[in-house]
Amino acid sequence: MDHSELIAELPEIERMTAQERIALARDRRRLQLRKNDERERALPPPRPRRQRLHFAAEVELLEATCRADYAEVERLLNENANPNLHNDDGLTPLHQCAIDDNQQIMLLLLDRGANVNAQDTEQWTPLHAAACCAHINIVKILIQAGANLLAVNAEGNMPYDICDHEETLDVIESEMAARGITQSYIDEMRGAPEKAMLDDMKMLHQQGRELDVRAPDGSTYLHVASANGYYDVAAFLLTCSVSPLIRDNDFWQPVHAAACWAQPDLIELLCQYGGDIHAKTKNGETPMDLCEDLSTKQVITALVQTEARRRRLAFGVRDSRRQSKKRKKFESPQQGATTGDNPFSARGAIRRQSLRDRSGLTPARIEAQKEGADILRTWSKEDVSADVHASQAGSLQHQRESPSKRVLKSSQNKQAKPMSPDEWLRKLETNGTADDDLDTTPKRGGSTRRRQKKGDLSDSRNGDGRRQKSTCCCVIC
Template identity: 45%
Template sequence: MAEHRELLAEMPAVARLGTAERLRHAQRRRAQQLKAWAQAQKETPAIPRGGGGGGGERKSRRRRKRVTFPASVRLLEAAARHDAEEVRHFLESGISPDLCNEDGLTALHQSCIDDSLPLVRLLLDSGADANARDAELWTPLHAAATCGHLRLVQLLIQRGADLLAVNSDGNMPYDLCEDEATLDCLESAMARQGITQERIEEARAATERAMVSEIRELIREGKELDAPRGHHGGTLLHVAAAHGFLEAAELLLEHRARPDARDADGWQPLHAAACWGQVPLAELLVAHGAELGAKSLLDETPLDVCGDEEVRAKLLELKHKRAAVLKCQERHKGLLQRRTSSAGSRGKVVRRASLSERSSRYRRELQREAIVWGHLGDSEDDDRATGVTATTGVTATGVTAGTDTRPPLPPAGHRGGA
């Protein structure tokens, strides 16, 4: 069994492997681990009973305990070792051929990855589901097509494998096949089944249509759109962002789904869109306020989790555009504030001008009135004219100061004399 240091040393090389190669490597390591454990169990000497008192007996009982594994693990382990006889023994004992591990991987998936034709035939003959799906919706045909295993592809198609099965990345088996002979086999089978491009596009859109229907139902029932789903705690918007479901994402955002919702790892939907290269979804999320600088629990931004350099460049461009838009908005906001302030000042000027004009009008009227009274010849009239003149000065001052008062009128007899 590999030592810890050896495992650490090979991590960089493992990180560069593709998905299929990494899975095969992990299976080989697991098989080595189980084989070493079984060998260690055989070499462990049996401890005789009794002969040492109660404490020794309890110790021997503890040492005699054996580690057991679930049936799914044992079936997968036997399939990974290509042990057809052990697999047959498990199946004959009543174990289901469709048992899977926590990732949804069945023995049929594993045998298709390993190009084990006898095991694939044995599992299918025992009733294994040719269209079983793992956690990422891969079928055995996806696995065989990806690895270019022509004989397995032919056998799976004969046993009813779905040529239009779509995995979580939106890929069908023929999308993932790079081996020319295997690809020709897949395309020929699709032609024989009358599969047209229209049917292919319809099958690709089926998952999103189902999701849109689910969202509309939640909206009608008034249920929460941001409720965590699955053990990762992602929301519907996380799922739509990861899969590139533009219509579903638009519907969610239209009904106020949160673009800053976080899953168990602190990822926002924008992290998912960036990780899986869904640029249109990233643009939509940013337009609804998602931040390209948002950090996960591991301090990763959407740019940090983006593995595709071309997508990363587009996200950087989107980030610069977003910054430019925000800067432009701030500039326009400042101009609007200055215009509002200027308009208020002009209003004050107009009000001051109106008040000044009104005061001047009152002053002119009073001056004319004083002149009329000044033409009277008697002394009393002279005194009154003097009083009016004095009052006019005071009143004018008061008006100038902003009051709307007028001087008192002369006695009624004086008005009659005039």
């Protein structure tokens, strides 16, 4: 009904009783539902719903094996699911049963054609997993199914190498003895993968093919040989000019692979051919960061030290210990060797400082005292008086003990005792050099000075008024 029709019915509805109104509402609702059904039948059919999420067969089978869902595994196998399907790590449902000790599903998988010697990315077989986990019943089932007792994984280990359980190990060794396996045959089989790869590399080289072909992940044959520890293969590739610095998609070099899988011999070999021990991956990891084995870390540390020493020698930097042995006693590390005559050398500076500390005098003052001593030695014994000795002795007492002071004392000890003025006069009269007209007066320092009398001033001059030089008896004049 339209809105206008409802408005027109309002006066009639108001006059109805409650029961009549309820009956009218029911009729109207019934009519409304009938019209809705007719409208839906007239509409086109709706779109089909989106299908449910569907997983790959290998994911479903492996997930059902992990849950130990026997019925689900059987259903998937009945739907023709491949029992040898594996995930990105190469793990098959048979590997998972060996790890979980699930005998029932393992028998079902073997019955449906599962490969008993399937290998994952680390080349582990189900027998490796069962022997490592010490699941003796699983080991017996796999041996009965024809498992390879001499299968070698990426680390070069056979199932009996990684088995620590005595009973499980007895089962494996008993089967090996029953099959007639000897130690020489074990050694031959252990080196078989490396020998096979070496033969393949030689064949490719003879055919003229490139030996640095990359896999989808960017790895090369050298990466594989370094990770697996194939020394002969890696040496052959390096001698064939394969670069040890080649990188995969994650910027891993062969030295990273060797460090990650604990192959110290391969690390040394790669570094001998120019491998970079400091190289970093896409995540900034060096070989030392990827290594977990202690002995391999020691090898890497030794190579790092050798590389640092080689770089120092390449730039001409000598060892400080050897260099210090060639220095003299007073030679500073920053100054080269100097001769003893150079006053500006380190030895001369130390000597000047030591003399200044002992005597309290500067070198110039010491030199002046030496010159003064030389002058005193040139004076005659008669020119040195008691006053001079007293003044010099008084001045020297205030000075500290020094080599020049000892020189002055020695020179004073050698001089004679000064004479009095009367003794000087008697000596002059005896020698006949005294003049009656001259007055001898002692000098301040003990020497004498001749003075003329006032009346004799004119006699000492010549006709032109100039003073004539008189003859003196003292040594100084």
